[in-house]
Amino acid sequence: MASQKPPPPLPNMSDNSGSGEDKLIAVARHIAKTLGRTETMTDDILQIFSTFDGRFSREKLSNKIDADDPAAFEHALKSLDRRISHYVSSDRPIWSDSADSAAFLDSIDELVATVRDWDPMAGDKPVAACLDRADDLLQQAMFRLEDEFRLLIERSGEAFDLNRLNHHHHHHKNDPISADYSLDSDIEEDEDDDDDVENDNLDEQSIPVAHPISDYNIVIDALPSGTISDLHEMAKRMVAAGFGKECxxxxxxxxxxxLEESISRLGLQKLSIEEVQKMAWTDLEDEIERWTKAANVALRILFPSERRLCDRIFFGLSSAADLSFMEVCRGTTIQLLNFADAVAIGSRSPERLFKILDVFETLRDLMSEFESVFSDQYCAFLRNEAATIWKRLGEAIRGIFMELENLIRRDPAKAAVPGGGLHPITRYVMNYLRAACGSRQTLEQVFQDNGVDYHRNADNPERGLSSTSLSVQISWIMELLESNLEAKSKMYRDTALSSVFLMNNGRYIVQKVKDSELASLLGDDWIRKHSAKVRQCHTNYQRSSWGKVLAILKLDRSSLAANGVAKSLRDKLKTFNSSFDELCRAQSNWVIADEQLQTELRISVAGNLLPAYRSFLGRLQSAAELGRNAEKHIKYSLEDIEARTNELFQGNGGSFGGRK
Known part of the structure; x- marks a missing residue:
């Protein structure tokens, strides 16, 4: 028997240099060269090695063993093509079977690794042709993976009815136990207790625990955690294959x-800026309420839940996570912000203030949510847009106050208010400011943020340096109201009635300031000064109406001596009677809106008139030449005078009777 040629020496497996994978491949190459390569023999060797170490597939080792042989690449590609095409053309969802989905992902991993290994040799024509085929195969696999990804999300995700979120699993932040909650805004806290009592013996998960809508501290588990894990594995492959954007x-x-379906279930319509601006105000008021609720739910519950879901599915793939999150939330966020913008750039009519304040406050309170949930680079434009529109709402509020100023300035003195009563502009402005000051903190923020120097009445010495922009704004409006009322008082031909008009309106203004936030905004000096103005009107009224009557009752020697005492007294009495009659008749139609002021005025009139009249009657009765006949000339007793003065200011303007 002929002696065989000795095999080449084995690579040194004890050498510490190189990885385990390199050593394994070196051994496989050695065996292949020793035995002489045939198709079946190489397959057998690779089979043994892939069994020996589960980390290596036959395709991967084949590529490594014959790294300089394009035929090996083609062989690996054929095998992968068979396996991948089987899944790509399958009629049923691959992820309906966990073994299929695992095998499909493995074959994608092998394909990606094969392409990566052969890519450095792309200059070789046969290798380049194989790489093109591999890219086509990878693209087919990605298209199928994309379909599976979509199918899995659609099958598992269902929009939440955030008005009645009973049957979905989600949990409180910081609460490890996942429980069912209801976000029904009509549910009261005490109903929770009833639920607990009734359901002690029932399965913990079968009955939802109710939470009022104000509790936004909730995270929704939008998809089951097994699905999230599957989607994560898919996303990893798509990003690795360069299909991150498609994923x-x-x-x-x-x-x-x-997300859009969840928001629409809160009753929020998709409206363009033009549609919002064309809406009737009452409809827009209702829409603002729905918007406020939707904005809170979106920023406090839905978006953080979406962020969390994104971060779990794209874990370790932060760029894809950020891009996906922005694309998910962009439409809904812009819808919410466009609505707020439409409100901000709409009509500046004063009655809109209170609802616009609601929108301003909602956005202000959500700014920290905008900052935290949209903190990445892709979302920066949404964060900035929210801040811009919030500022624009502040401008709208300042604009409304300017419109209120114009409304006061333009309010015409058409006709004098009957009886010198309370003018509608006084009632409107004071009740308006009083209501507005219910949002004092917000308004102070709005006027402070403006940073405008309110120089237009800076020469007013009563304002200390400590006064806020809001207090300056309010005192400016009060100044405009006063000058408007001064102009209106000139409509009365009778100066006494003009004083009554200013007294009525001045008193109403002071009372409204005293019993509201306006008192601390305008300050004690302002109240003292305006109370003094009311007292001055009172004095002016007395002087210009009752002064003349009192002058008639004056007894000076020169007037009595000229015509004889008796005749002079009789003439004076006659003049007094007619003047008194005339004044009482006229002033019974005058109006004093404030009951306390009405009483004060009557007492004051009687207090001046009665002593003078008593003195006059005494003089009349002691005149010797009149003797007992004096009585027949006296039309009014002291009691009559008092009774008549108590009938003053009965008014014919019933609408001004009570203080609102």
């Missing part, structure tokens, strides 16, 4: 539908 796109298109 982000299919993910975001599915989740976007989910």
């Amino acid at each position: 982000a796109h299919v993910y975001s298109s599915c989740r976007r539908d989910f």
